[in-house]
Structures are given as structure tokens and as C-alpha cells.
Amino acid sequence: MREAVITVKNMVKKFGDFMANDNLNFEVYKGEIFGFLGANGAGKTTAIRILCGLSTPTSGEMKVAGFDIYRETEKIKRNIGYMSQKFSLYEDLTINENIRFYGGIYGIKPEERKRRSKLMLDRLELTPYADRKIGDLPLGWKQKLAFSIAILHEPDIVFLDEPTGGVDPVTRRQFWNLIYEAVERGITVFVTTHYMDEAEYCDRVSIMDEGKIVVLDTPDALKKQFNAANMDEVFVKIARTSPPTPLPNGEGRK
Amino acid sequence: MIKIENLKKSYSTTVALDDVSLEVKRGELFGLIGPDGAGKSTLMRILMSLLLPDSGTATLNGFDVTKQHKEVRHVTGYMPGRFSLYPDLTVEENMDFFATVFGTTVKANYDMVKDIYQQIEPFKTRCAGKLSGGMKQKLALSCALIHKPLVLILDEPTTGVDAVSRKEFWEMLKNLKAQGITIVVSTPYMDEASLCDRIALIQQGKIFSVDTPQQMAADFAEDLWAIRSPKLYPTAQKLHDLPEMISVNSFGQELHLVTPKGVYSAKEISDFLTDKSETEIQIQPTEATIEDVFMLFMTQHHTTQP
Numbered sequence: 001m002r003e004a005v006i007t008v009k010n011m012v013k014k015f016g017d018f019m020a021n022d023n024l025n026f027e028v029y030k031g032e033i034f035g036f037l038g039a040n041g042a043g044k045t046t047a048i049r050i051l052c053g054l055s056t057p058t059s060g061e062m063k064v065a066g067f068d069i070y071r072e073t074e075k076i077k078r079n080i081g082y083m084s085q086k087f088s089l090y091e092d093l094t095i096n097e098n099i100r101f102y103g104g105i106y107g108i109k110p111e112e113r114k115r116r117s118k119l120m121l122d123r124l125e126l127t128p129y130a131d132r133k134i135g136d137l138p139l140g141w142k143q144k145l146a147f148s149i150a151i152l153h154e155p156d157i158v159f160l161d162e163p164t165g166g167v168d169p170v171t172r173r174q175f176w177n178l179i180y181e182a183v184e185r186g187i188t189v190f191v192t193t194h195y196m197d198e199a200e201y202c203d204r205v206s207i208m209d210e211g212k213i214v215v216l217d218t219p220d221a222l223k224k225q226f227n228a229a230n231m232d233e234v235f236v237k238i239a240r241t242s243p244p245t246p247l248p249n250g251e252g253r254k
Numbered sequence: 255m256i257k258i259e260n261l262k263k264s265y266s267t268t269v270a271l272d273d274v275s276l277e278v279k280r281g282e283l284f285g286l287i288g289p290d291g292a293g294k295s296t297l298m299r300i301l302m303s304l305l306l307p308d309s310g311t312a313t314l315n316g317f318d319v320t321k322q323h324k325e326v327r328h329v330t331g332y333m334p335g336r337f338s339l340y341p342d343l344t345v346e347e348n349m350d351f352f353a354t355v356f357g358t359t360v361k362a363n364y365d366m367v368k369d370i371y372q373q374i375e376p377f378k379t380r381c382a383g384k385l386s387g388g389m390k391q392k393l394a395l396s397c398a399l400i401h402k403p404l405v406l407i408l409d410e411p412t413t414g415v416d417a418v419s420r421k422e423f424w425e426m427l428k429n430l431k432a433q434g435i436t437i438v439v440s441t442p443y444m445d446e447a448s449l450c451d452r453i454a455l456i457q458q459g460k461i462f463s464v465d466t467p468q469q470m471a472a473d474f475a476e477d478l479w480a481i482r483s484p485k486l487y488p489t490a491q492k493l494h495d496l497p498e499m500i501s502v503n504s505f506g507q508e509l510h511l512v513t514p515k516g517v518y519s520a521k522e523i524s525d526f527l528t529d530k531s532e533t534e535i536q537i538q539p540t541e542a543t544i545e546d547v548f549m550l551f552m553t554q555h556h557t558t559q560p
Contacts, residue, residue, distance in 0.1 A: 039416040041386030085414070139290040166413040166442050168289035169545055170552045173503050180487050194416050195443075197506035201486075219507070230506055232417060239418045 002029040005157055005188050006051060011060035013046055020046040021057070022211035028157075033179065033189045035199050038208030039239040044192050045085065047208075048159050051190070052082045065156040078106070081150035081158035081187075085165065089146050091135035095126060098134060099149060106153035113152075120148045123181075140171030144178060151182055158182065160191040164198065176201055196232035205231070207238050214238050255280040255405060255436045256301065261310035263296055263459075270296040271307070272459035278438060283431045285467075286440040287447050287548060288456035294440040295335060297456075298407050301438070302332050315404055328356070331398030335409040337390050341383025345374055345393055348382050349400060356401035363402050370426055371396045388419035395426065406430065408439040412446065424449055444545035455548065457555050467544050474542035476500060476550065479511040479523060482536040492530045496523065501553050510546060512553075 006028035013021040020043045028034045038044045049055040051064050053073030062069035065079040082088075089098045096117070103113035121127040124144055134142060143163055151158050160179075164172045172195065179189055179201075191202070199205050199219060206216040215222060215238060219231055228234045256278035263271040270293045278284045286294045299305040301314060303323035311318065317325040339348045349371070353360045364371075374392050377385065382393060391411060398406060408427075412420045424446060427437055439450070447453050448467040455463045455470075463470065483489040490509050493502040500512040511523065520537045527535050 039418055040388045040414075162414060166290070166410060168442050168552070169444055169549055171289065176504065194414065194420075196417055197504075200506040201504065235417050236421070239416065 004028065005030045005065055006034075006190070007061075007063045008051075009061040011047065011050065011062055012058045013043075013050060013055070014058045019211045021050070024060070024213055026206060026213060026216055028188060028190060030156075030188055031183060031186060032203040033183060033191065033201065035202030035205035036190060036192045036208070037199055037205055037235065038192075042208040042239075043211040044208055045161055048082075048161055048190070048192070052080060052159055053077050054082075078153075079156050081153070081155040083146050083150045083158070083160045083163055085162040089134045089142065089149065092133060094131045094133055095121070095137075095145065096130045098145075099152065102149050102152055108153055116152055120152065124148060140167050140174075143167055144171070144175055147175065147178055151187060154185070155187065157188045157190060160189065162192050162194065164193060164195060172198070196230065196235055199231040199235070207235065209239055255282070256312070256314050256438070258297075258301075258312045259310055261297070261300065261312060262308045263293075263300065263305070264308060269459050271300075274310070274456075274459070274461055276454060276461060276464065278436060280436055281431065281434050283427065283437045283439070283449070283451045285447050285450035285453035286438065286456060287444075287453050287544075288440075289552065291458075292456040293459040294456060295409055296459075298332075298409050298438065298440065301326075302330060302407055303327060328401070329404045331401070331403035331406045333394050333398050333406075333408045333411050335413070337394065339382045339390070339394055339397060342381055344379050344381055345385070346378040348393060348397055349378075352397040353400045358401055360400060363400055366402050367396045367399050369429060370399070387415055388422075391415055391419070391423065392426075395423075399430075403435070405436045405438070408437065410440050410442065412441060412443060420446070444543065444548055447544045447548070453544070455551055457552070462551060462555065470547050471542045471544055474547055474550070476515055477513045477518065478540055478542050478546060479513070479520065479537055480505070480540035481509040481511055481523075482507070483509075483527075483532060484534050489527065489532055489535070492527060492532060493523075495530075496526055501549065503549055505545070510540070512546070512550060 004027040008024050008026050011021055011024040024047060036044055050057045050069065051062065053069065053076040057069065064076045067075045093101065099117045121130055126145065147160065147163060164175055167175065176198065183189060193199065202219065204216065204218050206213045208214065222234045223230065226234045226237050228237065258274060258276040261271050261274040274297065286297065288294055296305065300307050300312060301319060303319045303326045306320055313319065314326050315329050319326050343351065349360050370392050374389050382390065385393065412423055415423065431437060441447060450467060452464060452466050454461050481489065486504055486509055490502050490504065493499060493511055498514055498517050500514065502509055502511045520539065524535055524537050
């Protein structure tokens with residue numbers, strides 16, 4: 001039996017009458033890359049925000065990194081990293097200033113922060129640009145930097161919400177190399193994406209539709225089950241083809 | 255329909271467009287393919303007469319984009335990269351607004367937008383800001399079409415859109431093309447590039463190649479191998495040590511290895527991996543896709559300067 005770092009039992013989130021997450025049940029194992037897929041508006045971001053302690057579920061039992069989602073959200077936040085679909089670094093601060101800011105928030109001691117920051121910037125080949133403002137960097141660089149900063153405090157789990165949206169094919173692959181390197185350091189990765197080739201890189205994937213998890217398995221098992229050549233075909237067979245229901249007032253993506 | 259000659263545009267020290275020349279034919283579905291910061295959005299904004307070039311000329315339906323902006327805007331529909339409708343107006347109000355700006359009504363041009371607009375019409379009293387991603391995109395396209403443009407300019411219309419909605423969107427583009435509309439579209443999705451009549455590869459403000467996606471793929475000049483193994487990432491790491499390797503990249507469930515034409519056989523690569531204690535290796539030559547073309551192009555014109 002593998003160790004679960006995320007346990008979700010009967011998770012429900014309602015906005016008024018709208019069921020954003022309809023009784024979700026799943027576990028994420030330590031050290032895996034878990035792909036959390038679904039069409040726009042299927043409820044992915046809602047679930048991620050709950051698991052990150054940013055939103056309270058309507059009902060259900062959930063544990064993240066061993067902590068209870070209702071009572072221990074502050075502990076959860078210390079033990080996870082989160083990269084939202086909207087870019088989350090400060091555009092008018094430099095790379096170094098952003099690193100200092102996030103290091104400070106997570107209570108990383110200055111010497112340790114400098115050590116990690118040097119490793120990170122060397123790895124990203126960004127050392128010569130450490131005093132550039134984030135706003136001046138191309139999107140792909142920003143995304144790689146945002147990911148690296150999200151794991152600067154060496155969390156147990158990192159949540160990535162569409163980290164590669166709009167990024168070119170070369171940079172997407174560089175981004176995934178960073179993900180593999182994080183996994184090798186023992187970080188569990190929870191990721192959403194609309195690129196179905198990226199779904200193939202996950203150890204297991206779940207696909208959501210209208211607030212429910214429809215399937216959850218390894219990419220190989222899903223391809224067999226749906227008699228599909230690749231994950232793109234699996235996705236198209238599962239995700240709805242009817243016009244999606246609009247999101248309720250006051251909540252929703254972007 | 256569109257004629258671009260020697261366009262140049264710089265923002266302070268950054269060169270966004272470096273002597274770009276290009277022609278787009280009437281009724282063509284034309285793709286602009288390039289990484290972030292390549293100059294795609296700048297080129298589109300100049301075509302829309304929203305931005306002035308430093309030098310060079312561009313005409314759209316015969317109108318000079320620097321001098322005849324009224325005429326240009328009247329015959330073009332534009333979907334910017336960012337959602338830019340009024341989030342606190344309803345679906346219906348946004349449509350009315352854009353129709354009115356162009357001196358027409360939704361009713362008068364309903365046949366133009368019918369196929370697309372019908373899909374979101376059940377939600378016409380909802381605020382645009384409260385729509386899901388796929389629906390926002392359909393509304394934006396409807397608003398861009400409401401004045402019956404001859405040309406559509408779409409800046410990354412499917413970024414952040416799920417795989418099913420993307421397929422629907424490209425079906426809509428095909429239908430619009432069938433009605434004779436010229437479409438210029440940019441995209442980071444390489445499977446979409448292959449749906450265009452012709453594409454231009456752009457990098458650092460320069461156009462490197464313009465052709466049909468089929469021809470570009472057929473012109474792939476190196477050897478390309480599809481490799482499968484139980485664990486792709488370690489296999490890829492080992493392939494980096496193959497002496498003549500040009501690039502190795504993950505492609506979904508397999509790796510694509512590029513080697514110089516005629517240098518290696520499948521057996522030699524397989525033996526190389528076996529020597530490095532890789533097992534259950536499957537290797538075979540494969541046909542290049544546009545994604546392979548693009549990635550080779552990026553490898554050859556690589557820059558580390560942000």
C-alpha cells in the first residue's frame with residue numbers, strides 16, 4: 001500500500017445551487033505526478049483551491065500532507081507550494097526581490113535562502129538576469145521561475161494549475177524537466193493541463209466532468225479501457241460535447 | 255488580401271519585428287507560429303491599425319494600415335489574446351455594443367454569427383465575466399464577426415481552452431473559411447498549426463519560413479526516431495550522451511530523437527541504449543509533425559537572452 005499525501009473523501013463544494021465539486025473521492029500518493037484533467041468549468045480550480053486551504057468545502061473529509069483541511073489550513077499552506085493559473089510573482093519586483101519576498105514569507109533563513117536561490121538561478125540559467133524586473137521576462141521564463149519559487153521552501157506537495165498554458169513546445173518540455181527534477185527530490189506533483197501529451201507524462205490521471213471525477217487511472221490503463229491511441233482520444237471520449245453550463249455568479253475561473 | 259513589406263517595429267531596445275514581409279491570400283487560413291515574444295501579437299496589432307510600425311508598409315484589402323485605419327477596422331474582426339469584452343455587460347449587451355459601434359445591429363447580421371452565437375444564446379442574460387472559458391471564447395468570436403468582416407485576426411484564441419472546446423473552435427474556423435473569410439491566427443498548439451492552409455514560423459521578430467504545414471513536415475531534413483521505453487525520462491537523459499544527437503524530446507508516450515541524416519541506424523541507437531543498461535527499448539523511424547519541425551527550428555535558432 002502506497003503512502004497517501006492527499007486523501008479526499010466525499011468532497012462537495014456548492015455555490016448556491018451550483019454543484020462545483022460533486023462528491024469527489026481520491027488519493028494522491030507520495031512522489032507521484034498526479035494529473036487532474038477536465039474541460040473548462042469542470043471544477044478543477046475549485047478543488048485545487050480547497051486542497052490548498054484557500055477555500056472551504058461544503059462537506060467531506062480531506063487531508064493534505066497529513067493535515068486536516070478545516071482545522072489546519074495554516075499548516076497545509078506551510079507544507080505545499082501553489083502555482084495558480086494567473087501568474088503569481090510580482091511583476092514590478094526583480095527576480096532576486098521576488099525570491100527574497102517568498103523566502104521571507106516561508107521563513108527560510110537568509111543564508112539558506114541565498115544557497116537555494118543560487119542553485120535555482122544557475123539551474124534556470126537566469127543568474128545574469130537576477131536584477132531584472134519580472135515584468136520584462138518572456139512568459140516561458142516567468143512560468144519556470146514561478147514554479148521554482150513555489151518549491152523554494154521544499155514543500156511535500158506542489159499544486160500547479162495550468163502551468164504551461166500558452167507556452168511554446170520547447171519551453172513546455174523544459175518546464176516538465178523541472179517537474180521531473182522536483183519529483184526526484186521527493187516532491188509530489190498535482191498538475192492540471194489542457195495539453196494531452198502532458199497527460200501522458202503523469203503517473204496517474206483523473207478526468208473531471210461537470211463536477212464529478214469520471215475516471216482515475218494510469219494513462220496506459222485509460223487508453224486500454226477506452227480503446228484509444230492516446231490521451232487526447234480518451235479525453236474527447238469522456239469530456240462532454242454539449243455546451244458547458246456557465247459558472248454561477250461570483251465564482252469561477254479567471 | 256494582406257500584403258506586408260519590410261515591417262520593422264522596436265520597443266525601446268527590444269526589436270519586436272525585424273524586416274518582416276508576408277502575403278496572405280484571400281480566403282486563406284493562415285497561422286503565425288512562434289514562441290512568446292516572437293512578435294506575433296505586434297504583427298497582428300499593426301495589421302489591425304492599433305499600432306504603428308517604425309518603417310515598412312502593410313495593406314489589408316488594399317487599405318494602408320497606417321493611413322486608412324477606419325477602412326481597415328471596418329473590414330476586420332479581431333480577437334485579442336486577452337479576454338477583452340465587457341465582463342459586467344451581459345452576453346446580449348456585448349453583442350449589441352459591438353454591432354452598434356460598427357453601425358449595424360445583431361438582427362441585421364444574425365446569419366453571420368448564427369452557428370456560433372446559438373451555442374451561447376441560452377445564456378444571453380448572463381454577464382460575460384461569469385462565462386466559462388470556452389463560452390467566453392465563442393462570445394468573443396461572435397463579437398468579432400458581428401460586422402461581417404472580410405478578415406479575422408485571432409491572437410491565440412485557444413490558449414487555456416480545453417481539448418474538446420479547441421476542436422469545436424477549429425470546426426467553426428473551417429466553416430468561416432468556407433464562407434470566404436480570410437483568417438490569420440496565432441497559436442502555441444502545434445496540432446492546430448497543422449490545420450492551417452499555410453503557416454509562418456516566427457522567432458525574434460523574423461520570419462524564417464512560410465509554407466503549407468504538410469510541406470514543412472515533409473522538408474524535415476534530419477533523421478527522426480520514435481522511441482519507447484518503460485521509463486521515458488531516464489531514457490531521454492541517456493540519449494543526451496549519444497555523440498551526434500541533435501535533440502531528444504518527449505512526445506506524449508514516446509521520445510522523439512533527432513540525429514543528422516544517415517548517421518545512425520535504429521540498431522546502433524538501440525545498442526547504445528542497451529549498453530547503458532536500458533531494457534525493453536522500441537525504436538523506429540517516424541514522420542515529422544509540425545511540432546518536430548518547430549522544435550528543430552527552435553533548437554537551431556536558440557537564444558538564451560530573455
